[in-house]
Amino acid sequence: xxxxxxxxxxxxxxxxxxxxxxxxxxxxxxxxxxxxxxxxxxxxxxxxxxxxxxxxxxxxxxxxxxxxxxxxxxxxxxxxxxxxxxxxxxxxxxxxxxxxxxxxxxxxxxxxxxxxxxxxxxxxxxxxxxxxxxxxxxxxxxxxxxxxxxxxxxxxxxxxxxxxxxxxxxxxxxxxxxxxxxxxxxxxxxxxxxxxxxxxxxxxxxxxxxxxxxxxxxxxxxxxxxxxxxxxxxxxxxxxxxxxxxxxxxxxxxxxxxxxxxxxxxxxxxxxxxxxxxxxxxxxxxxxxxxxxxxxxxxxxxxxxxxxxxxxxxxxxxxxxxxxxxxxxxxxxxxxxxxxxxxxxxxxxxxxxxxxxxxxxxxxxxxxxxxxxxxxxxxxxxxxxxxxxxxxx
Amino acid sequence: xxxxxxxxxxxxxxxxxxxxxxxxxxxxxxxxxxxxxxxxxxxxxxxxxxxxxxxxxxxxxxxxxxxxxxxxxxxxxxxxxxxxxxxxxxxxxxxxxxxxxxxxxxxxxxxxxxxxxxxxxxxxxxxxxxxxxxxxxxxxxxxxxxxxxxxxxxxxxxxxxxxxxxxxxxxxxxxxxxxxxxxxxxxxxxxxxxxxxxxxxxxxxxxxxxxxxxxxxxxxxxxxxxxxxxxxxxxxxxxxxxxxxxxxxxxxxxxxxxxxxxxxxxxxxxxxxxxxxxxxxxxxxxxxxxxxxxxxxxxxxxxxxxxxxxxxxxxxxxxxxxxxxxxxxxxxxxxxxxxxxxxxxxxxxxxxxxxxxxxxxxxxxxxxxxxxxxxxxxxxxxxxxxxxxxxxx
Numbered sequence: 001x002x003x004x005x006x007x008x009x010x011x012x013x014x015x016x017x018x019x020x021x022x023x024x025x026x027x028x029x030x031x032x033x034x035x036x037x038x039x040x041x042x043x044x045x046x047x048x049x050x051x052x053x054x055x056x057x058x059x060x061x062x063x064x065x066x067x068x069x070x071x072x073x074x075x076x077x078x079x080x081x082x083x084x085x086x087x088x089x090x091x092x093x094x095x096x097x098x099x100x101x102x103x104x105x106x107x108x109x110x111x112x113x114x115x116x117x118x119x120x121x122x123x124x125x126x127x128x129x130x131x132x133x134x135x136x137x138x139x140x141x142x143x144x145x146x147x148x149x150x151x152x153x154x155x156x157x158x159x160x161x162x163x164x165x166x167x168x169x170x171x172x173x174x175x176x177x178x179x180x181x182x183x184x185x186x187x188x189x190x191x192x193x194x195x196x197x198x199x200x201x202x203x204x205x206x207x208x209x210x211x212x213x214x215x216x217x218x219x220x221x222x223x224x225x226x227x228x229x230x231x232x233x234x235x236x237x238x239x240x241x242x243x244x245x246x247x248x249x250x251x252x253x254x255x256x257x258x259x260x261x262x263x264x265x266x267x268x269x270x271x272x273x274x275x276x277x278x279x280x281x282x283x284x285x286x287x288x289x290x291x292x293x294x295x296x297x298x299x300x301x302x303x304x305x306x307x308x309x310x311x312x313x314x315x316x317x318x319x320x321x322x323x324x325x326x327x328x329x330x331x332x333x334x335x336x337x338x339x340x341x342x343x344x345x346x347x348x349x350x351x352x353x354x355x356x357x358x359x360x361x362x363x364x365x366x367x368x369x370x371x372x373x374x375x376x377x378x379x380x381x382x383x384x385x386x387x388x389x390x391x392x393x
Numbered sequence: 394x395x396x397x398x399x400x401x402x403x404x405x406x407x408x409x410x411x412x413x414x415x416x417x418x419x420x421x422x423x424x425x426x427x428x429x430x431x432x433x434x435x436x437x438x439x440x441x442x443x444x445x446x447x448x449x450x451x452x453x454x455x456x457x458x459x460x461x462x463x464x465x466x467x468x469x470x471x472x473x474x475x476x477x478x479x480x481x482x483x484x485x486x487x488x489x490x491x492x493x494x495x496x497x498x499x500x501x502x503x504x505x506x507x508x509x510x511x512x513x514x515x516x517x518x519x520x521x522x523x524x525x526x527x528x529x530x531x532x533x534x535x536x537x538x539x540x541x542x543x544x545x546x547x548x549x550x551x552x553x554x555x556x557x558x559x560x561x562x563x564x565x566x567x568x569x570x571x572x573x574x575x576x577x578x579x580x581x582x583x584x585x586x587x588x589x590x591x592x593x594x595x596x597x598x599x600x601x602x603x604x605x606x607x608x609x610x611x612x613x614x615x616x617x618x619x620x621x622x623x624x625x626x627x628x629x630x631x632x633x634x635x636x637x638x639x640x641x642x643x644x645x646x647x648x649x650x651x652x653x654x655x656x657x658x659x660x661x662x663x664x665x666x667x668x669x670x671x672x673x674x675x676x677x678x679x680x681x682x683x684x685x686x687x688x689x690x691x692x693x694x695x696x697x698x699x700x701x702x703x704x705x706x707x708x709x710x711x712x713x714x715x716x717x718x719x720x721x722x723x724x725x726x727x728x729x730x731x732x733x734x735x736x737x738x739x740x741x742x743x744x745x746x747x748x749x750x751x752x753x754x755x756x757x758x759x760x761x762x763x764x765x766x767x768x769x770x771x772x773x774x775x776x777x778x779x780x781x782x783x784x785x786x
Contacts, residue, residue, distance in 0.1 A: 001559040001592045002511035003650050007658050042463035052456040055673065056449060062636070063445040069636040070435035104497050111666030115532065118395035135665045139508065166394040199394045243455070243462040243672045257396050265400050272528045273504030279636045280448065281671055
């Protein structure tokens with residue numbers, strides 16, 4: 001038996017492991033210090049009451065023969081798919097029922113969607129980038145090229161007409177940089193994709209953080225996207241579902257290649273290699289889209305937005321350059337005094353007892369940058385910012 | 394962008410759609426008839442109280458900041474992994490913590506595990522077969538060869554030494570035939586796999602139905618399996634989790650190819666393309682393995698076993714040849730009077746108002762055979778058998 005040898009070309013992901021190791025070592029050496037983690041990429045607020053209530057109801061349904069649910073529909077219960085369609089309608093996007101695929105999360109879909117693409121495509125990913133985009137393509141042996149994101153373009157790279165790509169990853173608002181494309185910028189990417197017969201994989205996991213109306217909350221708000229883009233969505237950050245696992249992917253009917261419908265290919269992939277999402281999870285997910293649920297998740301959102309503002313205000317005061325923080329839970333800053341990412345990590349840990357994430361871990365262009373997140377408590381975020389202010393002023 | 398052209402070689406799966414269509418048409422034409430479905434491949438009894446209680450507790454945990462769970466471990470919470478290890482210990486199998494991978498179901502794992510295998514392997518599948526084994530390999534363009542299962546070998550094909558295979562699918566107790574390998578037969582397969590440097594993908598989704606102690610409940614009960622076999626397990630049929638989605642896959646440390654650990658490859662695949670299973674699901678799953686939970690699921694099992702016995706007794710009385718029914722929820726029978734699978738389907742629907750599944754839908758060797766299942770209610774199973782008895786005696 002021959003293994004998939006592409007796996008031997010994967011690089012080990014040391015970033016978060018090294019952050020955890022260094023933090024642990026510092027805490028062991030200085031047990032009296034109160035170390036604050038502004039490196040958290042996970043939500044911390046509990047599920048909202050509407051979701052909890054719906055999940056209890058669903059568990060009760062599973063306890064009685066009359067309401068018990070066995071295998072569900074491969075692509076999601078209609079009560080959830082209809083709620084998702086309705087949420088898109090509010091953004092001015094019209095979807096058909098079979099264009100929506102409910103899944104156990106955007107990370108799964110992000111990797112699995114590649115099954116329907118040939119191995120001999122050229123893949124364009126931004127640098128810095130969410131490592132999953134790169135690793136999943138290395139596993140399939142695809143050629144990967146990079147679009148440079150940097151301070152000059154505000155970490156929002158635009159297409160280079162002289163470069164051909166078949167598959168393009170865009171994440172907006174971006175992880176790790178927090179930068180978000182305007183509708184005009186996305187239109188340029190769409191035009192490029194259509195010209196190059198390429199497919200855009202649009203990661204919209206952070207769309208709920210967008211408050212600026214000039215920015216897109218779905219790529220389908222921009223003309224032409226339905227002919228070239230697949231959108232990956234998640235309830236992880238929107239509704240605190242990181243531990244519950246629910247996402248959804250949109251594959252429009254209009255997206256075809258040589259007469260083959262990508263929607264049909266994805267449907268075939270999912271019905272063959274996937275068996276639907278837990279009824280309990282889907283009941284909770286549907287509650288997110290009710291008026292009550294939406295009002296409640298907006299409160300959680302406001303909490304994280306307040307934290308982001310506290311960090312952004314602190315950096316503004318110190319005159320430190322950054323992206324994100326306004327339409328994103330991530331703040332991506334330029335390390336002060338010309339420090340490298342890891343130098344600044346050590347400096348901040350030792351002198352302010354604050355942990356962040358070194359930007360160099362997300363790609364070459366991340367060197368000299370640093371990520372802070374808004375997912376901590378407001379109290380600890382304020383305290384961390386006071387320390388950073390005192391240290392760097 | 395080039396699609397994965399292997400998808401164009403997939404055959405459409407008409408089996409269950411055609412069964413549903415014919416049943417619907419008959420019912421519309423004869424609304425006064427009470428049609429009984431002995432074709433159900435899904436559980437019908439509700440989740441047991443211990444599972445329901447654990448899931449309510451888990452939902453409550455998610456409602457409070459102090460007990461809220463965000464991203465869980467990629468391969469499962471230790472409370473569940475430890476419970477699975479303990480359940481294997483009771484079968485005489487010793488596993489390490491990192492050899493167990495919790496997932497959203499055996500169907501997902503069955504497809505996704507192929508990611509770690511090269512495309513140029515030869516895959517051996519039994520005929521008849523669970524269609525997912527074939528379709529997932531067609532999607533990757535692998536060469537597929539078949540092992541003939543038929544009445545002569547009791548639908549338990551044994552290896553042909555003159556044929557080389559790299560990846561071997563075994564499902565025991567089998568879907569669709571209900572036939573189950575003895576420990577001695579599995580030893581022959583293991584010896585063959587080791588000699589051919591092949592990997593066995595052992596689908597143990599129905600192991601809980603095994604009561605005969607000469608049969609295996611895990612392939613690791615047989616010497617040498619840890620060097621050649623991956624075992625795919627599911628709580629779907631064991632504990633009625635078809636709508637909750639939880640399975641687990643065992644990849645032993647001892648399973649290496651050219652010095653590369655398949656355990657490490659699978660760990661890398663899962664940590665990159667998967668993000669763990671819902672905390673609520675895992676809490677419910679762990680309750681299955683408690684003394685209380687196990688006693689309760691044994692009651693559900695006994696209910697399905699009684700149904701299987703009712704069908705088997707009926708066929709014994711009629712002198713109809715069959716496999717399964719004793720250590721399996723499936724009964725696979727030879728159509729009487731030389732009828733083809735679809736002829737018998739129509740005959741049974743029209744004359745006894747009983748729906749089953751034509752064996753020819755599972756592969757060429759299924760022609761002339763027919764599948765009945767034990768997942769209905771005892772009352773309707775008895776009534777269906779009375780009608781079959783009257784029709785065929």
